[in-house]
Amino acid sequence: MVDLPGSPDSATDLTDADEVERQPCPRCGVEPGSPCRSRSGAVAGTYHTGRFTKVARLAKRLRVQTPANRGPGQPWRPGTPPPEALPADGPSADIRIGYARCSTFTQELQSQFDALAAHGIPRDKIFSEKISTRVRVRPQFEAALTAARQIKAHAPHCRVIITVYEMKRLGRDAAELTALADHLTAHGLVLEMLAGPLPGIYDPSGPGRILFAFFAAMAETERENIREATLEGLDAAARKGKHGGRPPVITDDMLHTVLRRRAVGETVEQIRPDLIIPTGKRKGLNPSIASIYRALADHDKTQAYPEALAQARADLAALQAGR
Incomplete structure (x- = not known):
């Protein structure tokens, strides 16, 4: 590709075009590797919206211009399809699957969605559920693991990452968290946390494993402390004649x-x-x-x-x- 003279954004435009043209267009029906075409059969001046919104970083753009070297307005001809797989040693070789969880139906997941989306994970790759960590079988988490294993099987050169907002979203039992981390490592998957005491990629070897086990135990202790404080508060309120729940209708x-x-x-x-x-x-x-x-x-x-x-x-x- 040749940069256009006098156009300071030409490199960015060409990069945008490359990413857009990796997708088929749902409007004009062109295959990957070709610019969009107009109804008259010429190369369109801008890519069709349904096509460039498939690229996460371009999803909020109003329009994406077709570069001049694609010949906007000229008779449309099919281009060369891009390679199916990206280089394994590049940053794009990482594939992330998000998981969001809260304990009760009164809590909201939106803050976790926002954090995962800001990290580049599209909404259709985020599995979420409202379920307590006391429940051992969490359907959406199992679905996230299944999807990650399938991706890893079809693209072994890629690094498949399970991303959560913080460690407590996975559980608060130290033994369960450690076993889960070992399970992911055994299947070639990577665990990533965006916040909490261990933000970033989990390192299953050496100091990383020790720190993970330590903070998992701290999370379990925190949960037990909260539970004990809650029970003590309820007991103190009961001794004062204050009981939880709705007041009786018939006094x-x-x-x-x-x-x-x-x-x-x-x-x-x-x-x-x-x-x-x-x-x-x-x-x-x-x-x-x-x-x-x-x-x-x-x-x-x-x-x-x-x-x-x-x-x-x-x-x-x-x-x-x-x-």
Whole structure:
């Protein structure tokens, strides 16, 4: 290729063109190695959008110009297809697969998506799921490993990298993390972390392995400390009479009112309009008929248990006396 005189961006344009032309065009149907063509059969002045957006670094460009040496406006002729494989010793020989995970449905994955995308991993190569690390089988992580092994089998000269935002996205159990790192190494895969105590490519030999095991153990300890602090907080709150969960719809005062008025012959339907929910999302509204009946059923069970227990004890005493 010959640079155009007077065009300071010609080298960049030619590089863009090379990358774009490695893709087939979904609009005009040209094969890799050729510029796009217009409806009249000439070489198009710009590459069609659906084609250059397949190149990650050009995906947000509004247009990509066809270089002058491709002959824009001239009769279109097929070019030479590019080689299928890139050199194994170049930076483009790295193939990355991203994995994002959070523990609960209330947490968001977008920050991990943004970090992985900024690292050059397209969204269709990022596997994600909302699942706890306590779950040993994580379907999307297994899918990411399967995809990585398949890529490695078809392109053994490439370095296939599993990229996560931080170590805790993979797990917080030291033994599990170490075994996972060994599994990746055994299959010729590489682990990469973008943040945390060990950012960068994981080195499975020498000091790298020791550091990984150390920080994996630290992550497990951190998780246990958080768990213990949470349990201690819940226990302290319970001793003060504070319990988690939603407040009851039918309070003790409301239940007492229902029992007293039912004893004089009123129905639940007649009592309901006079009951007001004091707290929660439905504060100020009347409880449902079903909520009142559930409260009554729970009350009956509570009252029946002491009576049944007393009857059982009486039966046991009579049986022992008869002996």
